[in-house]
Amino acid sequence: MSTTGEEHYPQDSILFLEKMWGDGFLSPGGPEEVRRLLSGLDVAGRTIVDIGSGAGGIPILLADRYGAASVIGLDVEATMVAHARAKVERAGLQDRIEIRRVEPGPMPLPDASVDIVFSKDSIVHIPDKEALAADAFRVLKPGGWFVASDWLIFHDGEPSPGMADYIAKEDLDFGMASPARYRRALEAAGFVDISLTNRNPWYRTVAREELARLEGAGRDAFLTVLDEAALDEQVGIWRAMIVVFDSGEHCPHHFRGRKP
Numbered sequence: 028m029s030t031t032g033e034e035h036y037p038q039d040s041i042l043f044l045e046k047m048w049g050d051g052f053l054s055p056g057g058p059e060e061v062r063r064l065l066s067g068l069d070v071a072g073r074t075i076v077d078i079g080s081g082a083g084g085i086p087i088l089l090a091d092r093y094g095a096a097s098v099i100g101l102d103v104e105a106t107m108v109a110h111a112r113a114k115v116e117r118a119g120l121q122d123r124i125e126i127r128r129v130e131p132g133p134m135p136l137p138d139a140s141v142d143i144v145f146s147k148d149s150i151v152h153i154p155d156k157e158a159l160a161a162d163a164f165r166v167l168k169p170g171g172w173f174v175a176s177d178w179l180i181f182h183d184g185e186p187s188p189g190m191a192d193y194i195a196k197e198d199l200d201f202g203m204a205s206p207a208r209y210r211r212a213l214e215a216a217g218f219v220d221i222s223l224t225n226r227n228p229w230y231r232t233v234a235r236e237e238l239a240r241l242e243g244a245g246r247d248a249f250l251t252v253l254d255e256a257a258l259d260e261q262v263g264i265w266r267a268m269i270v271v272f273d274s275g276e277h278c279p280h281h282f283r284g285r286k287p
């Protein structure tokens with residue numbers, strides 16, 4: 028994906044991803060995947076931190092539909108933070124949602140201060156999974172949950188040529204790790220009741236439908252936010268992604284763990 032200055036998600040990229048996945052959503056499945064992730068968890072009245080809160084759709088969903096008392100969205104990119112804050116203001120939810128621009132690294136939150144650490148498809152940008160798991164454990168109150176979706180690679184060896192090609196095409200600073208490494212990181216941090224669910228079978232089907240939209244009936248809609256060359260670049264990314272979905276090497280997962 029093309030970049031502007033230091034940012035991996037410039038405005039045209041945000042608008043493209045929202046056209047693909049819905050207003051305020053920059054990752055596959057939108058509200059339905061959020062529902063799956065939160066299944067069985069008590070969100071109403073809770074304090075939630077959303078790591079990599081993106082365009083703001085998820086913090087708004089957590090406050091508005093799930094009744095979270097307070098959502099702190101953390102993101103590193105200025106354009107993204109401005110985009111999300113504007114959306115939160117339009118939704119009139121500034122009293123319950125705070126979008127903070129942060130530096131990569133430990134969360135600027137006190138120990139044992141939140142009920143749920145949430146993240147959707149953002150931890151892929153954070154290479155040190157062990158430090159992140161330890162920090163999530165630190166900020167959670169006892170009994171709180173770390174619940175996330177992320178983009179994983181099935182092994183911790185060198186990426187296959189197909190995977191290397193896909194990662195290069197994304198050009199998004201991906202730091203992918205395996206399900207085994209995520210599990211070890213969660214265990215080492217102290218989490219219990221850990222589960223990981225492979226979403227490859229779901230997303231490899233959906234990705235084909237997305238490619239069909241990019242190349243076919245949906246193309247004109249995408250051309251309102253990207254020019255022809257940029258859209259063709261996206262088609263190349265989706266084609267490369269489908270290769271590594273089919274091999275199973277690219278394996279988005281849902282995972283969760285509880286702080287005892």
Ligand SMILES: C[S@@+](CC[C@H](N)C(=O)[O-])C[C@H]1O[C@@H](n2cnc3c(N)ncnc32)[C@H](O)[C@@H]1O
Nearest residue numbers: 052053054079080081102103104131147149152
């Ligand atoms: C694919 S988007 C997902 C956004 C949102 N969670 C969603 O699903 O719509 C990834 C987000 O992670 C943010 N990000 C990248 N590195 C980060 C870091 N170290 N800490 C927090 N957010 C980060 C990016 O700026 C971007 O907004």
